[in-house]
Amino acid sequence: MTCREVLDFLADYLNGELSDEARAAFELHLLRCPPCVNFLNTYEQTIALGQVLAESDAEVQLPEELVQAVLASHRTLGSEGDEERR
Amino acid sequence: MHTGATGAARFLYSPRQRDSILRMNPRGHPTAATGRIGPASAPVDEAQLVEALRGRSAAAFETLVRSYGGSMLAATRRLLRTEEDAHDALQDALLSAFRSIGSFQGDSRLSTWLHRIAINAALMKLRSRQCKPEQPIDELLPALTQEGATMYSASEWRTGEAMLQRRQLCEVMQRCIDRLPESYRTVLLLRDIEELDTEQTAQLLGLTPGAVKVRLHRARLGLRGLLEPHMREGSEP
Numbered sequence: 001m002t003c004r005e006v007l008d009f010l011a012d013y014l015n016g017e018l019s020d021e022a023r024a025a026f027e028l029h030l031l032r033c034p035p036c037v038n039f040l041n042t043y044e045q046t047i048a049l050g051q052v053l054a055e056s057d058a059e060v061q062l063p064e065e066l067v068q069a070v071l072a073s074h075r076t077l078g079s080e081g082d083e084e085r086r
Numbered sequence: 087m088h089t090g091a092t093g094a095a096r097f098l099y100s101p102r103q104r105d106s107i108l109r110m111n112p113r114g115h116p117t118a119a120t121g122r123i124g125p126a127s128a129p130v131d132e133a134q135l136v137e138a139l140r141g142r143s144a145a146a147f148e149t150l151v152r153s154y155g156g157s158m159l160a161a162t163r164r165l166l167r168t169e170e171d172a173h174d175a176l177q178d179a180l181l182s183a184f185r186s187i188g189s190f191q192g193d194s195r196l197s198t199w200l201h202r203i204a205i206n207a208a209l210m211k212l213r214s215r216q217c218k219p220e221q222p223i224d225e226l227l228p229a230l231t232q233e234g235a236t237m238y239s240a241s242e243w244r245t246g247e248a249m250l251q252r253r254q255l256c257e258v259m260q261r262c263i264d265r266l267p268e269s270y271r272t273v274l275l276l277r278d279i280e281e282l283d284t285e286q287t288a289q290l291l292g293l294t295p296g297a298v299k300v301r302l303h304r305a306r307l308g309l310r311g312l313l314e315p316h317m318r319e320g321s322e323p
Contacts, residue, residue, distance in 0.1 A: 011302070046309050074144070
């Protein structure tokens with residue numbers, strides 16, 4: 001297996017979607033190619049870093065002016081709905 | 087993250103290193119399996135809130151906005167490039183959620199349902215904004231020789247103590263993600279950050295699951311390359 005093939009199969013390898021034969025070839029390549037080992041590590045680290053971004057959601061505060069704008073739109077829609085029902 | 091391959095662990099960075107990345111997020115909120123958006127302040131009784139929303143209670147709507155709006159805004163901000171668009175999408179999403187609360191079946195958490203609505207609203211806004219042709223991703227992909235041998239850097243990335251502060255890391259991540267071509271950026275955001283699965287992503291974007299997988303892989307490769315200068319040991323953020 002070449003570096004290019006390792007690159008192509010990275011996601012399938014991490015997802016456990018390679019055949020036994022392909023996985024063995026993939027791992028054999030890794031044993032002989034430190035740059036590909038490092039590449040695999042940093043590829044997986046890239047995915048893990050996405051979680052850092054996702055998990056910062058809890059810190060996001062809704063600006064009060066935005067809260068008020070949403071509530072005002074809601075009141076407007078509500079009163080329009082009332083008019084229609086009448 | 088999927089690490090299903092047998093024997094993968096010996097090649098990957100250690101579980102301790104991975105934990106050190108994820109520990110940087112002291113969020114006590116649900117993860118993908120249970121619903122990723124959580125109430126911002128005091129816990130909200132979802133069943134009671136849904137009931138009150140179905141009764142068209144204005145107070146319940148305000149609770150919805152204040153409790154879940156922050157996390158929904160985080161999602162719309164990631165997908166949209168301007169704060170104004172993110173606010174518009176959030177407003178659309180919250181009003182849409184109120185209108186369609188009757189269709190909420192309760193088979194997922196309210197937070198998950200709201201997250202999906204926020205994503206939909208942001209994607210609709212994104213579609214209305216796309217007009218210029220996007221750049222190809224190829225220049226962001228790793229370089230290989232003609233024979234397919236590696237030409238990419240073998241340097242290791244920071245881990246643990248050497249990791250950037252979480253705020254810096256989030257800024258770097260967002261900046262790098264925003265440099266990806268739009269069709270790759272969107273797939274990466276939906277799959278790796280918003281934690282939708284391949285089928286859901288394909289459905290939302292009108293793609294085949296295979297196309298989602300290909301774009302996700304190429305987006306991750308591109309993002310890896312963009313992150314590398316910031317993540318190398320000893321590099322400046």
